[in-house]
Amino acid sequence: MNSKDNTSVGVEDRLLEALLERLNDSPVPEPGLVDQQAEAPLREYVEALGLMPFALEPEIPSASVKRRIMETVEGGRPTVERDEEMAEVVQMPASGWRRRALPLAASLALAFLGYSGWQYLHLEQQRGTIERLADQLSEANKQAVQLVNYQHELERAQDKLALVASHGVEICPLQPVETAQSLGAPHGTMFVAADRQNWYLHVDDLEPCPQGRAYQLWFIKSDGSTDSGGILEAKSGVCLEVTSDEMPVGTVAILVTLEPAGGSSAPSGPEVLYGDELTRIL
């Protein structure tokens, strides 16, 4: 890279730093404020920021939001119309006030007499309504918690799907090792993202771990050393799924072994699953 390139990169970095510093104020500079040559990359950075929310799952607002916006912009003011109707209602008795004074007084007296009884009944109804609403609220809260759990499950599934379908993903089939035939015939697949950091492991038919033992995942590196990938918890009849964003640099093979409960610092027990063929599929 020549000195001119170095200079332009330096300017670009400073502009980008300034853009990030001003992110909460006015990230887009007025035209002409920055050097013309720097405007294009700066504009591209702004557009990159503007694209970020497109990665989010869209959330649909209530229909009332659009209705309120459109009522405002179209000058439709239904509340005013209602006010006008009310004004007409209020004006009617005012025009014939004297003629209707006696019947009105009688009505008011009757209304006053019935008021106490009505008030009592009304309070009773309100109490019942409050109790019913409290029950409904309690039920709704339970459902909300359940929905949040579903949402988390969905997000986890989406993350897995994103990894599995991502560009440059590699798969590594894991086959049962003969020395561990008593542990059934488990088989699995590890999906490794192009960044070689994020991975997703799926294992079927892995028998629940014998008492006092634990399945442990290992990354075998090109120099023959091993790094632990953690303890795997297998449950009967349920496939085992693990995701992580940490994979040791230089991993060339995946191994699952049966270790003492709590795990070991290096593979010491029977080998259960092994795979060393990373294949790029997308």
Added chain:
Amino acid sequence: MEPADSSRPDSPTEVTALDDKELIRTIVDGQSAALSELYDRYSGMLMALSQRILHDPADAEEVLQETFLQVWNQAARYDSKRSSVSTWLVLITRSRSIDRLRSRQVKLRTVTAVTRENPDLHTSPRGVGNVLRQERRRRLREEMAKLPAEQRQVLDLAFYGGLTQSEIAQQTEIPLGTVKTRTLLAMKKLRAVLRDEIRELL
């Protein structure tokens, strides 16, 4: 703002054929159908953005309403030389959401993360536009997922959390210089991998 075109569409059917910039010009002319169309195109994404920042659907809806009323009132201020329409909308929504976040100390509600409806069934009646948006979303998710976790973290805190670089350093207990480097790297990677999408917008 470019001068207004004299042949403006005046029916909702016609505005669906307009691109974003033409919609803004039509809004400047006072055609509410254009605002309605712009809302249909971007309300789902902007609502998600605001909700991501505020963690409160009711507040996010208020921000959305304010955003589109601002667009209606200030469409003439839109400058296509400074940003695309979608980025303009994103920056307005983000700015309003962060203002609200800071002023109200929004309380997290239990139902925040609940997705209420299947968005794809409602975002837009037009198939092609919807498919393009889905494709853009898929690609952006992929590219964001490819960013190293530590770079994605600082970018998220800056963009969705509204934190300054110093605040990020304080919150994550990472040196300020490291935060700045990570954010710069993340932005550079994003710009590089999204080059095609950015060119479409420019």
